[in-house]
Amino acid sequence: DIQMTQSPSTLSASVGDRVTITCRASQSISSWLAWYQQKPGKAPKLLIYKASSLESGVPSRFSGSGSGTEFTLTISSLQPDDFATYFCQQYNSYPWTFGQGTKVEIK
Amino acid sequence: QVQLQESGPGLVKPSETLSLTCSVSGGSINNYYWSWIRQPPGKGLEWIGYIYYSGSTNYNPSLRSRVTISVDTSKSQFSLKLSSVTAADTAVYYCARKGSGWYFDFWGQGTLVTVSS
Numbered sequence: 001d002i003q004m005t006q007s008p009s010t011l012s013a014s015v016g017d018r019v020t021i022t023c024r025a026s027q028s029i030s031s032w033l034a035w036y037q038q039k040p041g042k043a044p045k046l047l048i049y050k051a052s053s054l055e056s057g058v059p060s061r062f063s064g065s066g067s068g069t070e071f072t073l074t075i076s077s078l079q080p081d082d083f084a085t086y087f088c089q090q091y092n093s094y095p096w097t098f099g100q101g102t103k104v105e106i107k
Numbered sequence: 108q109v110q111l112q113e114s115g116p117g118l119v120k121p122s123e124t125l126s127l128t129c130s131v132s133g134g135s136i137n138n139y140y141w142s143w144i145r146q147p148p149g150k151g152l153e154w155i156g157y158i159y160y161s162g163s164t165n166y167n168p169s170l171r172s173r174v175t176i177s178v179d180t181s182k183s184q185f186s187l188k189l190s191s192v193t194a195a196d197t198a199v200y201y202c203a204r205k206g207s208g209w210y211f212d213f214w215g216q217g218t219l220v221t222v223s224s
Contacts, residue, residue, distance in 0.1 A: 001169075032208070032209070034208075034210035034211075036211075041216070042216065043111075043201070043213075043214035043215055043216050043217065044201070044203075044211070044214045045214075046206065046210060046211065046212050049206060049207075049208055049210045050208060055212070087151070087152065089152070089210060089211075091208060091209035091210055094165065094167075094168075095154055095167040095168060095169070096154040096209060097154070098151050098152035098153070098154070099151065100150070100151040101151060
């Protein structure tokens with residue numbers, strides 16, 4: 001299985017900050033990576049697919065980049081609604097696997 | 108807007124079979140792939156398997172011997188059965204729809220299933 005490792009596990013930031021989360025794959029996954037946002041007790045929400053494609057309706061302050069084994073999710077200016085847990089998912093090969101998540105907390 | 112809702116027992120005894128159903132509303136179950144994904148408390152997400160509306164399936168090798176996913180298009184539902192459960196199967200179970208690629212564009216809220224005697 002492809003292992004997905006996110007860093008950091010927890011991130012403390014303030015409203016307006018630029019935030020970057022990293023996801024590393026144990027082998028190349030080309031650009032077959034998605035990012036999700038999850039709030040407590042809520043369904044995960046798709047943000048980014050194919051490493052950098054923004055899902056319809058997702059604010060443009062979210063962006064994704066990378067290919068191969070290293071990927072980043074960037075929030076250009078953190079908003080109060082963005083405090084949540086973010087996780088990545090590879091869909092290059094079965095079985096699909098996820099990162100362990102990055103919790104973005106209020107500083 | 109497509110909505111998914113998981114339902115089923117929240118408590119299952121060890122060695123028994125976990126059974127959950129996902130009801131799809133706001134859109135058709137036809138022509139899509141549907142997955143089950145779980146998240147043990149404090150841990151990451153694990154993809155369990157998928158089913159196409161026509162009935163074809165694919166399972167995570169780590170669970171393949173114990174998993175069955177089925178679909179009932181007339182009811183817009185698909186179901187998960189996981190046999191011989193142990194405490195390690197305690198998790199929040201999500202159902203989700205495959206997007207244009209092998210990612211998930213719609214998810215249910217999730218349901219906690221605890222395995223305990």
